[in-house]
Amino acid sequence: MMAASLTSAERNLRVGLAVAFTAAFLFSTKPIIIKWLYSLGMSALPLMGLRMLVAFPVYLIIGFYLWNRMESKPSGTNLLRASAVGLLGYYLASLLDLSGLEYVSAQLERLMLYAYPSMVIIIGAMFFGAKVSRSVIPALLLTYAGLGVMYGHDLQIAPPGTSNADITKGTLLIIGSALSFSLFILFSKRGIAELGSLFFTCVSMASATLATLVHYVIAEGLSLPDMDATRWSGTLLLALLATVAPSFMVSEAIKRIGPAKASVSGTIGPVMTTIMAILFLGEPFGWAAVAGMTLVMIGVSRLK
Template sequence: MAAPSAPLTSGARLTDQQFGLMIALIAATLFSTKPILIKWLYSLGVEVLPMIWLRMAIALPFYLVVGWLSWRRLSEQPSLNVMLRAIAIGLLGYYASSMLDLHGLQYVSAQLERLVLYAYPSMVVILGILFFGQTFRIRIVPPLLITYAGLALMYGHDLHSLGNSAAAANVPMGTLLVSGAAFTFALYLLLSKRSIKELGSMLFTSVAMSSATVGILLQALFSAPSGQLSSILMPDYSATIWLGIAALSLLATVLPSFLVSAAIARIGPEKTSMSGTLGPVATTLLAVWFLDESLTLFGVAGMALVVLGVWQLSRIR
């Protein structure tokens, strides 16, 4: 009776691996819808500040519940300094980075935005070597060159698709803003390692998201013209816009973040991160399909080079 048990165990393990890979791919696809939804909401007249505020405000209750449950599981209460550090890092990674990204998406295609953000691991490597004491290895140079060659091609694709129009003049500014978003997120990842060890990933993420939401609320309070605060915090949008913002918050933010955690628990961080290569491809297909963005050979080549470069970089320990 003992002999048949091995295949059953092996089969169960394989099924768990398949399930983990499936939810990792779903998470990558859901994340890839973010720029599509944002560009679509822009076309309906939604502005940056109301969009990011509502996105975070709708997601906040979910993270508060997870944060509260995680707090209850702590054997020792964290110090004030630990909490303040997590708050500051959250403002960098989820407030500053999100604001730069949303402003940049006003001027560049969803395809270019997704590739620039997807290339953030290259910035993590560079910043880690320059400021965080990580060892330089010559093996990282070819993947970095491949990655940035791909970004250059996609940048040229955006400029070429817009021709001599006024919108083409805004592509450099949009690319700079999205690059700033990738840069601040890379800093967030490097700085968050210590806080994640101190608080755990779930509690840290909840604190970071909550602090970013408060930061956006404070910006709205101080930047809103007199008598127009309500139009930012609770704008008079159509049902279509509200559904789009809810999808941006829940389907492109909350759900994939929890799916990634579940995937890591089943197949590990390496396989989960590799499944993220689906993201730029999915964004490109959705942008061409829903937003009528153009797709040229240069665009395909740029996407392929960035995905290849980041994938090779991720394989170097």
């Protein structure tokens, strides 16, 4: 009986880690696609609005299907809570992220977001009663020392017309995005337990989509930005490959292995983003970037 239970737990851990790693890889394509679309003349809010508009029908269809299959419908309070959590993870975090990417490299953006497990652990310990080991302090020092090195690297490779103030602004926006997503990870655990990972994702993404569209209409009006076949192709990739698929995977990973393991398992994200940024965007890469990425990845890997 004990052996069967352990086997089941090990299988669940492996599946959860596989899902989390796949989600991390898909999310790692996001800054590459966004920077490419920016090079084509698109900007943060219109791109975010179109991305969510394309993704919304998928969440609506799946959510409707799941709702009809439920024997016991969730309460209005549960739905409202999931909607509020979705605003943190998929509206505010996305808005800050896309805005920050207008100023910083894809490498710095992905590394900054990769460091969010440190925020998950700190906030969890401060407000959720989570226990942490003494290894957290040196791990945090390594993590943020690496981010400091990467920030300096971005200052050195900034393209013409981008000032130090722009890099700093972009960095702060990405940090805000990481903080917002950290809160989403912590608050989502309850919602996932109440609604199930798939339905929770549908509800949280639907609320984020509505918030994004309201923001877009207020800021830009009812007209869509100028789009051609290339821009639409990139937007579809961003919405479906780098948003819809990994969003479901993250919720499923949290359900199976918990928020801490799900967040730390994103180790491949910065590496894949860096490789793609060099190959497809032509971003410079030197020893400072190697040092920064190494410090951050070692630091995050030691967070427990």
